[in-house]
Amino acid sequence: MILPLSKHLYSELVVRKALYWLKSEYQWTMDENESAWLITFSCSQEDFLHCKYELNKLLNDYSLREKIDSQTDDLKLAIIRKALKDLSKE
Amino acid sequence: MTNYKSLPIKFRELEDGRTVISNLANTYHVLNDVQSLRDVFEVGKCTDTNLLNELEQKLFITSDLDFESKVHLTTSAFSKRINKDLASPRLIMIVPTLRCDHHCSYCQVSRVNADLSGFDLQSSQIPSLINYITKIEKPPYKIEFQGGEPLLAFDFIQAFYERFENEVGKGNFNIVIATSLSLIDESIINWCRGKNVGFSTSIDAGKKAHNKHRKLITKNSFELVQKNINWIHDELGKDKIGTVTTVTKDGLEGYDELVDTHMALGLIGMFVRPVSSYGFAEEKQAKDISITDFMVFYKKLIRRILNENLSGTPLIEHFLLIHYKRLSNSPSAAYVDLMAPAGYLKNSILIDYTGNVFGSDEARMVYRKYGVDELIVGNINNTELYLEHSTQLLAHSFNFDVPGCSDCVYQGSCGSDPIYHLQDFGEPIGVKSYSRFCELHKSIFDFIFELIRDQKYKKVLDGWLNG
Numbered sequence: 224m225i226l227p228l229s230k231h232l233y234s235e236l237v238v239r240k241a242l243y244w245l246k247s248e249y250q251w252t253m254d255e256n257e258s259a260w261l262i263t264f265s266c267s268q269e270d271f272l273h274c275k276y277e278l279n280k281l282l283n284d285y286s287l288r289e290k291i292d293s294q295t296d297d298l299k300l301a302i303i304r305k306a307l308k309d310l311s312k313e
Numbered sequence: 314m315t316n317y318k319s320l321p322i323k324f325r326e327l328e329d330g331r332t333v334i335s336n337l338a339n340t341y342h343v344l345n346d347v348q349s350l351r352d353v354f355e356v357g358k359c360t361d362t363n364l365l366n367e368l369e370q371k372l373f374i375t376s377d378l379d380f381e382s383k384v385h386l387t388t389s390a391f392s393k394r395i396n397k398d399l400a401s402p403r404l405i406m407i408v409p410t411l412r413c414d415h416h417c418s419y420c421q422v423s424r425v426n427a428d429l430s431g432f433d434l435q436s437s438q439i440p441s442l443i444n445y446i447t448k449i450e451k452p453p454y455k456i457e458f459q460g461g462e463p464l465l466a467f468d469f470i471q472a473f474y475e476r477f478e479n480e481v482g483k484g485n486f487n488i489v490i491a492t493s494l495s496l497i498d499e500s501i502i503n504w505c506r507g508k509n510v511g512f513s514t515s516i517d518a519g520k521k522a523h524n525k526h527r528k529l530i531t532k533n534s535f536e537l538v539q540k541n542i543n544w545i546h547d548e549l550g551k552d553k554i555g556t557v558t559t560v561t562k563d564g565l566e567g568y569d570e571l572v573d574t575h576m577a578l579g580l581i582g583m584f585v586r587p588v589s590s591y592g593f594a595e596e597k598q599a600k601d602i603s604i605t606d607f608m609v610f611y612k613k614l615i616r617r618i619l620n621e622n623l624s625g626t627p628l629i630e631h632f633l634l635i636h637y638k639r640l641s642n643s644p645s646a647a648y649v650d651l652m653a654p655a656g657y658l659k660n661s662i663l664i665d666y667t668g669n670v671f672g673s674d675e676a677r678m679v680y681r682k683y684g685v686d687e688l689i690v691g692n693i694n695n696t697e698l699y700l701e702h703s704t705q706l707l708a709h710s711f712n713f714d715v716p717g718c719s720d721c722v723y724q725g726s727c728g729s730d731p732i733y734h735l736q737d738f739g740e741p742i743g744v745k746s747y748s749r750f751c752e753l754h755k756s757i758f759d760f761i762f763e764l765i766r767d768q769k770y771k772k773v774l775d776g777w778l779n780g
Contacts, residue, residue: 243717244746284326287347288720291322291354299321302337302384303713306392310399 224271226278227259233282235260237289241281249274317365317374319354320387325722325759333762338390339642339725340371343762394642394725399659401647403450406457406663406674407442407473409434409466415493416528419559419588423681424461432461434666436472438693442664443477445693449662452485457513459663459674464496471504489513489555494541495529502548511553512545514538516574518560518585518610519567526561542578551579558585560610562601568614576626584631585614589675590737590749604752612760619764622773634777636757639726643778649673651728651754653718655710658690658703668693672703675732683736706731709741717745723758 649656658672687702734743
């Protein structure tokens with residue numbers, strides 16, 4: 224079963240992070256064409272529906288993280304770098 | 314303040330729809346729902362000034378004017394938290410013997426029969442042992458004798474204590490003997506009087522589960538441990554014994570019996586966790602109990618304990634308390650499993666019956682099963698240290714840049730366990746989505762937010778925290 228996910232809606236990182244948290248029984252592979260990420264699941268139709276539901280939740284979650292983090296990611300890295308630099312001086 | 318800037322946050326939606334947020338300073342706040350999160354942090358259009366003020370105080374947002382000072386405060390809190398985990402004292406565990414009178418089904422180290430030879434640290438090695446300990450750690454020393462059954466090597470413990478006391482002074486160390494208590498006798502009790510020695514023992518969830526898994530030829534491990542806890546209380550004092558509970562599939566209905574047993578014995582503390590999957594326990598019991606099963610048990614257990622507290626009976630469950638301390642940035646929140654970088658080696662070492670030194674008890678369990686020589690970091694009989702592999706393990710145990718942890722709301726309170734992940738995944742980071750370690754600790758943190766929604770339970774937990 225193949226689930227296409229629009230590249231316009233989801234970045235590769237968001238898709239990969241969402242797939243990371245899928246249960247181990249959902250086996251998947253990821254491919255792409257010009258406009259979409261193509262996720263192939265090896266499972267029954269019923270499992271596919273569960274899996275799609277789970278994945279949609281995760282995609283929403285990681286899309287929101289991506290939006291929120293985009294405002295503060297550089298600052299987060301700067302804080303971590305500064306803290307570790309201070310620690311190495313102690 | 315309605316014009317504000319966001320500072321870096323992480324979030325997690327709880328089962329009841331509320332959303333927990335946290336930041337690098339490891340402060341937490343619970344928002345009513347995901348929409349509130351969107352309003353404050355995505356759209357930036359929240360007008361609830363009370364909420365905004367609280368979020369500002371907790372370093373989630375800042376005004377333009379205060380931006381630099383808030384960033385400085387966040388950096389300082391982040392740095393302080395890592396430093397606290399780095400600077401915590403090291404627990405020194407000694408395995409004087411691998412022999413044991415019990416034959417537990419979930420034994421992680423594959424103990425050997427009590428009458429075998431060749432599985433004991435020799436008394437002649439005590440000077441080297443003490444020399445090693447005093448070189449690697451500063452006083453006050455925290456020593457724990459593990460096994461096998463350490464009481465089978467009680468002569469060794471006595472000889473160690475007397476020499477160690479002479480060398481470092483009585484006020485500079487504390488010893489705990491981790492024992493089933495089945496072999497304690499009058500001479501041991503008498504020797505322990507007035508000394509810095511306590512006991513840690515096991516009570517599993519219910520007599521049936523205890524005697525089924527903690528196998529003695531006499532089939533009365535549960536009865537013996539109860540009798541001997543009472544004996545220690547009467548002769549040495551209530552503060553000289555603590556318990557640890559290992560929950561297996563057979564104990565899942567035993568939450569009330571476990572509490573009743575502790576209360577009947579006058580114990581005011583307990584430490585309850587699922588059977589772990591280290592070493593030889595990996596293929597035995599650990600796979601039989603899922604974290605979901607454990608959490609069903611644990612939630613019933615904790616609610617019973619909290620209700621007992623509300624009825625005036627003091628009883629603390631320390632596994633929950635340590636998680637609550639980690640969420641609250643308590644100064645005494647050091648716990649080897651919940652540290653990042655990991656507590657392995659820097660906060661614990663284990664010296665086994667061969668004199669070999671490991672970075673943790675779990676590392677010797679994995680070594681016993683798989684013979685991973687790289688996990689031996691040294692030996693008390695020579696000064697060489699083999700730290701290359703362990704340094705790599707520690708380097709991979711920061712959790713802010715690790716897949717699965719980097720986005721986790723509990724990152725600042727949780728830890729990383731390179732040895733567990735090394736065993737289960739063949740490398741120290743592992744796949745967190747399949748990790749029992751991740752599932753367990755995340756479930757407990759979630760549960761705490763579920764509990765403290767009820768002010769009466771929060772008050773009990775705060776009492777434990779400040780007690």
